[in-house]
Amino acid sequence: MTQNKLLHPHSNEPVLVPKYVTRFQCTGAACPDTCCSGWNVAVDRATHDAYVQCDHTDLSPKLKKYIQVHTAPTERAASTITRDETTGDCHFLSDGWCSIQSTLGEDWLSNTCSSFPRLNVRLGDTQFQSMSLSCPEAARLALTDRDAFDFQAPVLHIRQQDIHEVVSPWALSVEQMQSIHTFALQVVRTTDLKLWERLVCLGLLCENLGGYFKANNFDGVDSVLVGIEELICSGQVSELTQPFEAAHGIQADFFRSLWLLGRNPHANAYQLALQNTVDRAANTEAHTHHYIAGLKALDAVLENSHPLLEHAVLNDMLQDLFPFSGAEPMHNFLKLVTRFGFLRWILANVCFELGDKATLDDLVQSAQQFYRKFRHNPAFANALHESLSKAGWSTLDKAIPILKA
Ligand code: SF4
16 A cells, blocks of 8 residues: 555644633544534545545445546645445445545545644634534533533644634734734623623624724723723623523524535535424414413523533634624624524524423533534524624614614
8 A cells, every 4th residue: 555654744732722622522423413423524635536546446446436627726635535325324424434534544634634623723822722612512612521622732733724824904913913812702601691682792802893893093002901891890881781681582583594505405404403493483474473482491401501502602703713804893793793693592492392301411512513514514603693793783873772682
């Protein structure tokens, strides 16, 4: 067999991670919703070249058969490993494990397969790692354990190609970006406020930052953070949001339309179970009533202020290095609001439908399905992220009635 040089350069470096990342271990054959099913995996150039030259007796013919070269190949995506159209599984999945990894070793995995569910982001000298909650085990660890988002800085072995470098589209310094991102995470951890109120504070942060950025005034950034902190400490957030009514009817209609848009016609049995549960609650004229009752039921399942939704928001913010992944901070905020609102809508409908039987495990599984829906379907993710703007709700005063519960 062709001898494999190290295909993918690695480095060992300290990485800032939430605690749940350090606890993760792929469950392999025991995974109820394997990442090796339901999508065609992009293969980076270095891995593609190695696959083409591979002369392993068993794997080489399969690699030649199931790799589809892109018409416009790039370094990140030179080809695709197609899936078995009957089962939806990757052709290399064998007894729940990857046969490329078990036969040739981890270095032969594409960047996509090697990194999943890990997501690496670098800002200046600081490296962050979180995980996609479309992985059932990552979702369980991130959303169940109360200390999942205590931070640690272990030294990790990381592929260089897996790192997403974040640069500011504005003339902000790395230090300013780090302090804004850290401040935003702290706001979401302010348990004196309801979670939707914390998100309103993020909206204020983004709206104000946007104004300063447009005016090219980057010295005013600190005053924005101080102003939001004072607002929170003085207890004025409730006064600010009090004039706004929760638009439950609009929330129910809006997120139901997204649900119908993101339906998966190829759902497997595990995915269908959630799809059918939500359908039963939402595909009826009484769906707004069901949603409102479900919100109360959701509170009951998340008793003792269980931080499941807070953790989901924090994880989203880490992956986007909030608020620096959109064209402007407000764009990033609207993406976060849509994901939060849609997830809450799904969980409320699950709680309504399951009634007293709903458990934290049901919520974690539902959240995992939600993340799988938009992580593995880029067209749906784009539609989701643009939906608030398209509906004309791209300002904070329009977003508050969508957030308020
Ligand atoms: S989804 Fe997660 S636990 Fe399941 S096979 Fe993939 S990495 Fe492992």
